[in-house]
Amino acid sequence: xxxPKDERASPGPQPDLSFGERLYLREAIKGMGVLAKHFWTxxxxxxxxxxxxxxxxxxxxxxxxxxxxxxxxxxxxPGYRGMHRLVPRVDGTPRCVACYMCATACPAQCIYIEAGxxxxxxxxxxxxxxxxxxxxxxxxxxxxEACPKDAIxxxxxxxxxxxxxxxxxxxxxxxxxxxxxxxxxxxxxTYRVPLRTPAPREPLGPGVTSKGDxxx
Amino acid sequence: xxEVTTPVAxxxxxxxxxxxxxKPVYSTWLRQSVLGWGAFAGFLLAMSWLFLALTxxxxxxxxxxxxxxxxxxxxGTILSLIVVLVMITATLLTMADRKWSALMQDRVGPNRARFxxxxxxxxxxxxxxxxxxxxxxxMLFKEDFIPEGAVPNRFLFNLAPLLAFAPAFMLxxxxxxxxxxTFFGAxxxxxxxxxxxxxxxxxxxxxxAVFGTALAGWTSNxxxxxxxGLRASAQLVSYEVTLGLTLVGAFIVFGSxxxxxxxxxxxxxxxxxxxxxxFANRAGDFLARDDSLLFGWLPSWGGVFQPVGMILFLVAxxxxxxRAPFDTPEGxxxxxxxxxxxxxxxxxxxxxAEYAETVVIAGIVTTxxxxxxxxxxxxxxxxxxxxxxxxxxxxxxxxxxxxxxFILKMLAIIWxxxxxxxxxxxxxxxxxxxxxxxxxxxxxLANVALTGAVFxxxxxxxxxxxxxxxxIAFLFFIGxxxxxxxxxxxxxxxxxxxxx
Numbered sequence: 256x257x258x259p260k261d262e263r264a265s266p267g268p269q270p271d272l273s274f275g276e277r278l279y280l281r282e283a284i285k286g287m288g289v290l291a292k293h294f295w296t297x298x299x300x301x302x303x304x305x306x307x308x309x310x311x312x313x314x315x316x317x318x319x320x321x322x323x324x325x326x327x328x329x330x331x332x333p334g335y336r337g338m339h340r341l342v343p344r345v346d347g348t349p350r351c352v353a354c355y356m357c358a359t360a361c362p363a364q365c366i367y368i369e370a371g372x373x374x375x376x377x378x379x380x381x382x383x384x385x386x387x388x389x390x391x392x393x394x395x396x397x398x399x400e401a402c403p404k405d406a407i408x409x410x411x412x413x414x415x416x417x418x419x420x421x422x423x424x425x426x427x428x429x430x431x432x433x434x435x436x437x438x439x440x441x442x443x444x445t446y447r448v449p450l451r452t453p454a455p456r457e458p459l460g461p462g463v464t465s466k467g468d469x470x471x
Numbered sequence: 472x473x474e475v476t477t478p479v480a481x482x483x484x485x486x487x488x489x490x491x492x493x494k495p496v497y498s499t500w501l502r503q504s505v506l507g508w509g510a511f512a513g514f515l516l517a518m519s520w521l522f523l524a525l526t527x528x529x530x531x532x533x534x535x536x537x538x539x540x541x542x543x544x545x546x547g548t549i550l551s552l553i554v555v556l557v558m559i560t561a562t563l564l565t566m567a568d569r570k571w572s573a574l575m576q577d578r579v580g581p582n583r584a585r586f587x588x589x590x591x592x593x594x595x596x597x598x599x600x601x602x603x604x605x606x607x608x609x610m611l612f613k614e615d616f617i618p619e620g621a622v623p624n625r626f627l628f629n630l631a632p633l634l635a636f637a638p639a640f641m642l643x644x645x646x647x648x649x650x651x652x653t654f655f656g657a658x659x660x661x662x663x664x665x666x667x668x669x670x671x672x673x674x675x676x677x678x679x680a681v682f683g684t685a686l687a688g689w690t691s692n693x694x695x696x697x698x699x700g701l702r703a704s705a706q707l708v709s710y711e712v713t714l715g716l717t718l719v720g721a722f723i724v725f726g727s728x729x730x731x732x733x734x735x736x737x738x739x740x741x742x743x744x745x746x747x748x749x750f751a752n753r754a755g756d757f758l759a760r761d762d763s764l765l766f767g768w769l770p771s772w773g774g775v776f777q778p779v780g781m782i783l784f785l786v787a788x789x790x791x792x793x794r795a796p797f798d799t800p801e802g803x804x805x806x807x808x809x810x811x812x813x814x815x816x817x818x819x820x821x822x823x824a825e826y827a828e829t830v831v832i833a834g835i836v837t838t839x840x841x842x843x844x845x846x847x848x849x850x851x852x853x854x855x856x857x858x859x860x861x862x863x864x865x866x867x868x869x870x871x872x873x874x875x876x877f878i879l880k881m882l883a884i885i886w887x888x889x890x891x892x893x894x895x896x897x898x899x900x901x902x903x904x905x906x907x908x909x910x911x912x913x914x915x916l917a918n919v920a921l922t923g924a925v926f927x928x929x930x931x932x933x934x935x936x937x938x939x940x941x942x943i944a945f946l947f948f949i950g951x952x953x954x955x956x957x958x959x960x961x962x963x964x965x966x967x968x969x970x971x
Binding site: 280281283284286287289290291293294297298299301302318319320321323 | 576579
């Protein structure tokens with residue numbers, strides 16, 4: 256009597272195995288050879304730490320493609336929306352004119368601005384306090400799009416750092432003023448030549464600018 | 472930019488921008504590699520000298536004590552070989568196993584522990600060596616927990632790790648690491664016990680290791696541990712048969728059970744070395760002639776005479792020390808193993824015992840099959856060249872190099888055993904039994920019969936020829952039994968796919 260075929264049973268060895276493969280010895284030694292090759296390649300191979308080289312090839316090159324994160328970092332792709340920065344002018348003051356457009360555009364309402372006034376410059380306003388709560392920020396980039404003065408950017412290429420307490424995640428003006436200064440040709444109109452224009456007293460609505468596109 | 476004052480600002484400034492480490496220059500890497508490997512070789516050489524020197528020192532101390540017990544060579548070799556060589560190698564192997572497996576699998580391996588309290592080593596991973604210290608500290612400070620079910624058998628429960636731990640180290644007592652040599656005026660050999668029953672002692676102690684695992688599984692009062700203990704007992708008892716029979720061929724060839732005699736017979740003896748060096752000096756040759764070579768060119772190692780014995784012994788030894796692919800007693804992914812209920816240092820003893828057994832087995836394989844401490848072809852030349860360096864004889868310098876060679880060979884065998892461990896999946900229990908009883912036992916019996924017959928018929932040279940033929944056949948089989956090309960037309964197993 257023939258037993259019914261048990262579907263759970265092991266399929267057993269493939270019928271087309273050669274004698275050498277059935278004997279297991281040769282395949283076993285081949286497998287050890289693979290491991291040995293990787294071992295010696297990685298032991299003596301040149302460790303190329305360039306993080307962009309993920310698929311390492313070539314003789315004498317280490318095959319380990321691990322990036323030890325805090326010590327080695329892979330650059331983010333261009334266009335990555337990293338941590339915010341307040342762009343400084345060449346004289347070190349922030350480009351921000353405290354127009355509240357970023358704060359208004361922010362869907363997460365994570366930007367807090369307090370405006371102050373310069374005494375004798377063509378630019379009348381500057382942020383006394385400019386804080387971004389990085390825990391609330393959803394990294395959408397709307398603030399960057401909304402800014403008329405190219406004063407806030409997300410081009411740092413890094414993300415908000417890990418913090419041990421919530422207050423530390425609220426980045427103040429000094430923390431946000433990072434990176435190289437930015438100057439546009441049209442800036443001359445605003446701060447080299449003193450222009451006497453009355454400053455708007457109340458915050459402007461979204462999408463409304465008091466002057467033309469100063470940046471870009 | 473304004474100076475950074477607030478904590479938030481400091482945080483931001485520290486983390487600003489992607490930090491991409493500079494690409495190291497190839498020449499720097501090459502220099503560091505050469506320096507590192509040179510330092511490693513130098514360290515091993517220095518340790519080889521230290522083993523001899525430490526033993527000599529203890530012997531010297533023993534001579535100063537008015538009541539001489541005659542134990543000082545034994546104490547010296549126990550200190551230098553078992554406490555230093557085996558213990559430290561086994562400890563380092565716990566990390567080497569993790570690091571080497573990482574290298575084989577294209578990983579980095581453990582590298583986060585640091586000796587942060589030592590100023591110069593704050594940010595140095597040191598190839599993971601701090602992890603050893605961390606592991607030991609962790610085991611030391613863990614609770615020594617005895618499960619409720621093990622309380623009635625508390626004595627046996629505590630005895631089991633010792634029974635697993637002690638034989639592993641005692642096994643090394645019969646392994647000769649250097650020839651008998653005159654070193655700083657004293658004549659001694661780096662071998663704890665020079666006894667006639669050398670290999671019998673190895674087999675006897677190997678079977679005592681069964682008690683450790685069986686007791687651990689039994690007294691834990693845990694069904695998984697019991698299962699592990701049962702498997703270990705059955706496996707160890709089965710493979711001891713093969714373990715013994717594979718070496719009978721070597722006994723026939725060398726005519727001795729003493730490991731030091733076996734090692735001695737695989738190279739030149741001291742009078743022969745002196746004669747060959749003196750002859751080369753007179754003739755003005757740089758290369759002195761090595762008389763021990765078979766047919767004038769082949770090192771007379773046990774592996775040449777007994778390829779089948781060597782391979783089977785390695786496999787059986789791997790099963791005997793319960794390492795993968797024979798690790799069903801442990802089987803960490805199915806049953807946790809016979810040491811399931813152990814914690815802290817007792818668990819650590821099982822762990823270290825496994826690696827110590829690896830070292831010992833590698834030492835035994837080196838001694839019997841890889842020529843022991845002998846350096847092939849070059850020994851008389853080394854004696855001739857180093858004669859009189861720093862006031863020491865060439866024989867003494869050769870002894871240092873021989874200890875170094877022994878350690879290198881041992882490391883090579885350990886490496887092979889680790890490759891085996893990481894290359895193979897765990898065998899099923901029935902597969903282990905089938906391999907042991909139905910394949911390895913008949914092959915080893917046939918090897919004994921064949922070796923005996925050839926030895927009677929054609930003597931030692933005949934056995935050497937048999938070994939060479941076996942090696943060639945083996946390599947030919949490995950190299951040329953290529954996989955049969957699968958047939959293109961749908962076979963029996965592909966038709967099932969069609970049905971789906």
